[in-house]
Structures are given as C-alpha cells and as structure tokens.
Amino acid sequence: MHDRSIPPPDLSFRPPRVMGAVNWRGMWELYLKEVRRFWKVLFQTVAAPVMTTLMFLLMMVFAFGRGTSQIAGVPFEDFLLPGLVIMTMIQNAFANTSSSILVSKVQGNIVDVLMPPLSALELTVAWTLGGLTRGIVVGIACTAALGIFAGVHFYSPGMILFHTVAGCLFMSMAGILAAVWADKFDHMAAVTNFIVTPLTFLSGTFYTIDRLPPWAQFLAHYNPFFYNIDGFRYGFLGHEARPVTGIVVLTLLNVVMFAWTFAVIKSGYKLKA
Numbered sequence: 001m002h003d004r005s006i007p008p009p010d011l012s013f014r015p016p017r018v019m020g021a022v023n024w025r026g027m028w029e030l031y032l033k034e035v036r037r038f039w040k041v042l043f044q045t046v047a048a049p050v051m052t053t054l055m056f057l058l059m060m061v062f063a064f065g066r067g068t069s070q071i072a073g074v075p076f077e078d079f080l081l082p083g084l085v086i087m088t089m090i091q092n093a094f095a096n097t098s099s100s101i102l103v104s105k106v107q108g109n110i111v112d113v114l115m116p117p118l119s120a121l122e123l124t125v126a127w128t129l130g131g132l133t134r135g136i137v138v139g140i141a142c143t144a145a146l147g148i149f150a151g152v153h154f155y156s157p158g159m160i161l162f163h164t165v166a167g168c169l170f171m172s173m174a175g176i177l178a179a180v181w182a183d184k185f186d187h188m189a190a191v192t193n194f195i196v197t198p199l200t201f202l203s204g205t206f207y208t209i210d211r212l213p214p215w216a217q218f219l220a221h222y223n224p225f226f227y228n229i230d231g232f233r234y235g236f237l238g239h240e241a242r243p244v245t246g247i248v249v250l251t252l253l254n255v256v257m258f259a260w261t262f263a264v265i266k267s268g269y270k271l272k273a
Contacts, residue, residue, distance in 0.1 A: 011094060027122040030113065038096055038137075045092070045134065050141045053088045057081070060206065072208055072239045077150035083205035083221040085142045086167060090228065093135035095170040097127050097175035103183055110271060119267035122213025124176070124258070131172025132165065139164060152157055152236070159235030159243060166250040167228040171196075173254075173261045180270050198226050208239075224253055 010153040038045040061077045104110040113123070143152060154160070173195075182188045203225035209217050220226045227246035234241035265271065 003202075023117055023122055025117070025119045026116055027126045030123070031129050031133075034096065034100060034127060035133050037100060038134050039117065045096075046138055046141050049088050049092055049138055050145050053084050053142050054149075055144050056084055057149060061149065072237065074153075074237055074239075075151065078153065078232075079175035079237065079239075080206065081143070081146050081150045081152065082236040083229050085139055085148065086163065086229050086232040087200045087205050088142050089135040089139040089164065090167045090171040090225070091200060092138045093131040094171040094175040094178075094192075096131040096134040097172050097177075097181075098179040098188055098191075099117055099178060100130070101127070101179035102185065102188055105179070105268065105270075106184065107180075114271060120262055123265050124173075124262045127176055128169060128172045128258075128261070131167045131175055135168035135172070136164065153238075154236065155238035159231055161230055161235075162247065163232040163235060163250070166247075167225075167232070170224070170228075170250065170254050170257055173257045176261050177257075177264060180264055183270070200229075201224055202234075203229050205229055224249065233266045 007227065045076075057077065057080055060080055064076050071079045083227075096109070101110070104113065178188060178191045182191070203220065205225050209220045227242070227249045230241045231246035231250070233239050233244055234243055
C-alpha cells in the first residue's frame, strides 16, 4: 500500500550537464553568433569592403596605366592585388571583433556573453575565430572581384594560407583588445584611424620598400604588417621576400597577442563591473 507521507519523486529534476574541461558547445555557439552577426549583413560587411578595395585597384591602375607599368617584374595591377587583398582581410578581421564587443559594451548586453559558463580561454578562441572567418570570407570575395581586372598568380599556396591565418588572427585579437579598452566609438575610431590604417598603408601595400629611403626601410622592418603583406605577396608572385623571418615574427606575435588577450579577458578589465 502506498505511503501518502512520502512525496512522489520530482520527475522535473534534471542533473546538471557535465561539460568537461572545455565547454565546446558554448564556444561553438559563440563562434556561430559572431559569424551570423556579419553574415546577416553581407552587403555591409563583405560587399562594401570589396567595393572599396576594387576602387583602390582601379584608381591606381588608371593613374599609372594598365599594362604599361611594371613593378617587381609583373604588371602593376598584379603586384597590387595581393597587398590590397591582405590589407582588406586584416582590417575586416579587426573590425569584426572590435565592433562586436564594443557594441555589446555600449548597449549593456555584454553580460549575455559573460554570464554563460564560458571561460576566458573559450571567449578568446570564439571571438578570435569569428574575426578570422570574416577575414577569410572577405579575402575570397576580394580575390574574385580583383581577379577580373588583374592577374591572380599562385606561387606558394602554403605561404598564402599561413599569412592569411596569421594576419587575421593577429588583427582579430587586436580588435578584442581595442574593444575592451575603448569606452565609446570615438576611442575605436582613434585606434583605427591613427594606428591600424597608417600601419597597413605604410607596410608595402602599394610599393616595394626598396623604393623608400634608408630610414623608412629601417622603420618598415619594425612594422608587423610589413611581414604579413610581404609574405602574402610572396605566396602569390614569388616576389623576393623574407619568408622565414616573416613566419617567425608572425608566429611569435600571435603567441604574445593570444597570451595578452587571454590575460585581459580573464582579468575582467572593463568587462565586469
């Protein structure tokens, strides 16, 4: 006979889900959120930078004459293509993470990302890979669009892939750091206009650094974007570069940047009240 003094079992109870050492599902969902964020507005996040890059190419080619000017042994437009593509890729990797985090901070919904059981490492990886994905998507679209007006060469696909990933990862993490530091959009605009844009434009995007005066060549070797653009162009054209030096520099920079980004997110600096 049933004892009415004993309450029936609570069938609604569910034991907590065991996630293990890494919350793979949570990290994956945050990554998808970052991808969906720019994918929903492709006209703004992909088509717009492709159009801007195409205007750069056409303007420079028309100014110097299509097919009549050569640099590094190839037509000027062929030389420009790799530099413009990687410049656009890294700028958009930076824009993806910086805008995502800063908008969440300004709107006050950054807590929606910080409250779930995601560690600082998982946040860092998901945000960074989101920026990498946007950079790659923009790069593919740029190469296809610019390839209509310039020759696309593939001298070393491995070098192209390495510098694509290394450059986008570096700038994706730089975007995280900038967004964490910034309190308003004016701060982010200052970083973009006075740091990111000058360094990318002065890194050999439109020229070879051997055309610069000695002091400018010396400074260029301390610009991390120079190694990224130099190695990326080498992958397309086989143009004289410093591939080993570039790989070492970019690898070390990414390791340092990852450690720095992880430490900042873990500390909760300007993220947690």
